[in-house]
Amino acid sequence: MTAFRYALRVFGFVLFVAIVVYLPFRISDFRASEFALIGIYFIAILGLNVLTGYTGVISLGHGAFMALGAYTTAILVADHGMRDLWTIPLAGLLAAAAGAAFGLPALRLSGPYLALTTFGVAVATPIVIKKFDGLTGGSGGINLFEAEGITGLPEFIVTLPGGKVLSFNDWLYYLAWTIALVLFAVAWAIHHSHFGRSLRAIRDNEIAAAASGVWLASHKTLAFSISAFYAGVAGSLLAIWAFSVQPGAFPVDRSIALLVGLAVGGLGSLAPLAAGAAFLVFLPQLAQGISKAPGVPAVIYGAVLIALMIVLPMGVGGLLRWITGPLTSRLYPRS
Amino acid sequence: MAALLSVENVTRRFGGVVALDGVSFDVPAGEIVGLIGPNGAGKTTAFNVITRLYRPDEGRIVFDGHDLLRTPVHRVVKRGVARTFQNVALWPTLSVLDNVKIGAQARRGVRSAEELLEYVGLSGLAHRPAAGLPFGTLKRVELARALASGPQLLLLDEPAGGLNHEEVGELGRFIQQLRADFDATVLLVEHHMNLVMGISDRVYVLNFGRLISGGTPQEVQRDPAVIEAYLGDASAAA
Ligand SMILES: Nc1ncnc2c1ncn2[C@@H]1O[C@H](COP(=O)(O)OP(=O)(O)OP(=O)(O)O)[C@@H](O)[C@H]1O
Numbered sequence: 001m002t003a004f005r006y007a008l009r010v011f012g013f014v015l016f017v018a019i020v021v022y023l024p025f026r027i028s029d030f031r032a033s034e035f036a037l038i039g040i041y042f043i044a045i046l047g048l049n050v051l052t053g054y055t056g057v058i059s060l061g062h063g064a065f066m067a068l069g070a071y072t073t074a075i076l077v078a079d080h081g082m083r084d085l086w087t088i089p090l091a092g093l094l095a096a097a098a099g100a101a102f103g104l105p106a107l108r109l110s111g112p113y114l115a116l117t118t119f120g121v122a123v124a125t126p127i128v129i130k131k132f133d134g135l136t137g138g139s140g141g142i143n144l145f146e147a148e149g150i151t152g153l154p155e156f157i158v159t160l161p162g163g164k165v166l167s168f169n170d171w172l173y174y175l176a177w178t179i180a181l182v183l184f185a186v187a188w189a190i191h192h193s194h195f196g197r198s199l200r201a202i203r204d205n206e207i208a209a210a211a212s213g214v215w216l217a218s219h220k221t222l223a224f225s226i227s228a229f230y231a232g233v234a235g236s237l238l239a240i241w242a243f244s245v246q247p248g249a250f251p252v253d254r255s256i257a258l259l260v261g262l263a264v265g266g267l268g269s270l271a272p273l274a275a276g277a278a279f280l281v282f283l284p285q286l287a288q289g290i291s292k293a294p295g296v297p298a299v300i301y302g303a304v305l306i307a308l309m310i311v312l313p314m315g316v317g318g319l320l321r322w323i324t325g326p327l328t329s330r331l332y333p334r335s
Numbered sequence: 336m337a338a339l340l341s342v343e344n345v346t347r348r349f350g351g352v353v354a355l356d357g358v359s360f361d362v363p364a365g366e367i368v369g370l371i372g373p374n375g376a377g378k379t380t381a382f383n384v385i386t387r388l389y390r391p392d393e394g395r396i397v398f399d400g401h402d403l404l405r406t407p408v409h410r411v412v413k414r415g416v417a418r419t420f421q422n423v424a425l426w427p428t429l430s431v432l433d434n435v436k437i438g439a440q441a442r443r444g445v446r447s448a449e450e451l452l453e454y455v456g457l458s459g460l461a462h463r464p465a466a467g468l469p470f471g472t473l474k475r476v477e478l479a480r481a482l483a484s485g486p487q488l489l490l491l492d493e494p495a496g497g498l499n500h501e502e503v504g505e506l507g508r509f510i511q512q513l514r515a516d517f518d519a520t521v522l523l524v525e526h527h528m529n530l531v532m533g534i535s536d537r538v539y540v541l542n543f544g545r546l547i548s549g550g551t552p553q554e555v556q557r558d559p560a561v562i563e564a565y566l567g568d569a570s571a572a573a
Pocket residue numbers: 349352353354372373374375376377378379380381421
C-alpha cells in the first residue's frame with residue numbers, strides 16, 4: 001500500500017515539475033510575470049503552513065517577515081552592490097533569526113493572544129520601516145531599476161533552440177519556481193520527519209504531545225523560525241520581482257492574504273497550496289473584471305471567499321483528498 | 336529492594352479543593368500496583384503530578400533515583416515513565432500508526448511502532464486517522480503509544496473504560512502478559528474492583544486526596560476504612 005502511494009506521490013511531483021518547466025512556453029510574457037508572483041506566494045504559504053497548518057499556531061503577521069526579507073535584499077543590492085541571487089538565502093536566514101527571536105518569548109502566549117501579538121507586528125511593520133528611513137528610504141522605499149546586482153538586467157533575452165524567446169519575466173518565473181520547488185521538497189521532508197509529526201501532534205493535542213516527550217517550546221520556536229525563513233525568501237523574491245520595496249507593499253492585508261491563501265489551498269496540504277497562491281493573484285483581477293465600481297471588487301472578493309470556505313472547508317487540498325481518498329481505499333481496502 | 340517510584344508527602348490543591356493531601360506511596364520494580372478510590376479521590380491528579388503535567392504544592396517524587404520534580408515534562412517519558420489518559424489523549428488527525436510512532440520517537444523501545452500495533456491487535460487500522468474510532472480501540476492505541484517508548488513504569492488511568500465484562504477479564508490477562516513481555520512496572524488506576532484485586536501485587540486507596548489504606552488486595556478489601564469510603568459512594572463499588 002505504502003509503496004503504491006509513494007509511487008503516486010513521486011509521479012505527482014514529476015508532473016508538477018514538468019508543468020512548471022513547460023508553462024512559460026505556452027503563456028504570454030505578462031502571464032509569466034503573474035505566475036512568478038504565484039510562485040512567490042506559494043513559498044510564503046508553504047512556510048506559513050509549517051506554523052499554522054502543522055503546528056496550529058496562527059500568525060497574523062507573516063507579512064512582516066516578508067518585509068524583512070524584501071528590505072534585506074533591496075538594501076544589499078542597492079546600497080552594497082550585492083548580486084540579487086546571493087541575498088535570497090541571507091534574507092531567509094535573517095527572517096528565520098527574527099522569527100526565532102520573536103517566537104521564543106511570544107510562543108508562551110496561548111492561541112488568541114499570540115495571534116494578536118503577531119497582528120501587532122503586522123500593524124507596526126510599515127511604521128517601523130518609515131521610522132528607519134536612513135536605511136529603508138522611508139515612505140519612498142528603495143528602487144532597484146538602476147541597480148547593477150539584478151541578474152539578467154538590463155537586457156535579458158535568450159532565444160532557445162525551439163525558437164522560444166526567454167524574457168526577463170520568464171527568468172523571474174524560473175527563479176521563483178525553482179526556489180519554490182526546492183522549498184516544497186523541504187516542506188515535504190518536514191511533513192514526513194519525526195519533527196513534522198511532532199508538530200502535528202502539538203496541533204492536535206499539546207498536553208498529550210508534551211507527555212509523549214515532545215518539547216513544546218523548542219518545536220514551536222523552530223516551526224516559527226522555519227516559517228519566517230520561507231516568508232523572508234518570498235519577500236526577497238518579491239523585491240526582485242517588483243524592482244523595488246516600499247512600506248506600502250507590506251500592509252496588514254498582506255499577512256491576512258497569506259492566511260487566506262493557506263485556507264484556500266488547505267491547511268496541512270502541500271501541493272494544493274499552489275492553488276491558494278493562484279487564488280491570491282487571480283481573484284482580485286477577476287473581481288476587477290466583473291466591475292470596477294468603488295467597493296464592488298472587494299465585496300466580490302469577500303463573497304467568493306465565503307462561498308469557497310462553505311463549499312471547500314478543507315480547501316483545495318481537502319477536495320483532492322476527497323476525490324482520491326475513496327479511489328485509493330477501493331484499490332486497497334483497509335480495515 | 337528500593338522502590339522504582341516513591342511518592343513522598345505530595346500535596347496538590349486546586350483553589351479550595353485538596354486533590355492530594357500529603358500522599359506517600361511506593362511502587363516497587365516489577366510489580367502491578369493498584370491505585371483505587373471513589374470518584375474525585377485524586378487518582379488522576381496523582382498521575383498528572385507524577386508525569387509533571389501538574390506541579391505539586393509540596394512533596395517529592397523520586398523515580399529510579401532521579402528527582403522527577405526536576406525533570407521537565409517532555410523528559411519524563413525519556414526517563415522511562417509512560418502513561419495513558421482516562422479520557423484518551425490521542426492526536427485525532429494523525430494515523431493510528433503515527434500516534435504510536437510519536438511514542439517510539441521519545442525513547443526507542445525494544446519494539447517498533449508496527450510491532451506494537453500488532454501486539455495490541457490493531458495492525459489493520461494502522462493508516463486510519465485516530466478520529467472516529469471506538470473508545471475501547473483508542474484506549475488500545477494509547478497503550479501501544481505508551482509501550483512504544485519502552486517504559487520502565489507504565490501508568491494506566493482506567494484502561495477498562497468502555498469495555499464489557501468479558502473484555503475486562505481479557506484486559507487483566509493482557510496487563511499481566513505485558514508486564515512480562517516488556518519487563519515493566521505498572522501503576523493501575525481502575526474502578527473495576529475484580530480487575531484491580533485480581534492482578535495487583537499491592538493496592539493503595541485514596542479518598543478525598545488522602546491515602547487511607549495500602550497493602551495486599553486481601554488486606555485492603557478487609558480494611559474498615561476502605562469499606563467505609565466505598566459505602567459512602569456506593570456507585571463506585573460496582
Ligand atoms: N485541573 C483541575 N482544576 C481544578 N480542579 C481539579 C483539577 N483536576 C482535578 N481537580 C479536582 O481534584 C479532585 C481530584 O480529581 P481527580 O481527577 O484526581 O480524581 P480521580 O480520583 O481521578 O476521580 P475519577 O475516578 O472520577 O477519575 C477533584 O475534586 C477534582 O475536581
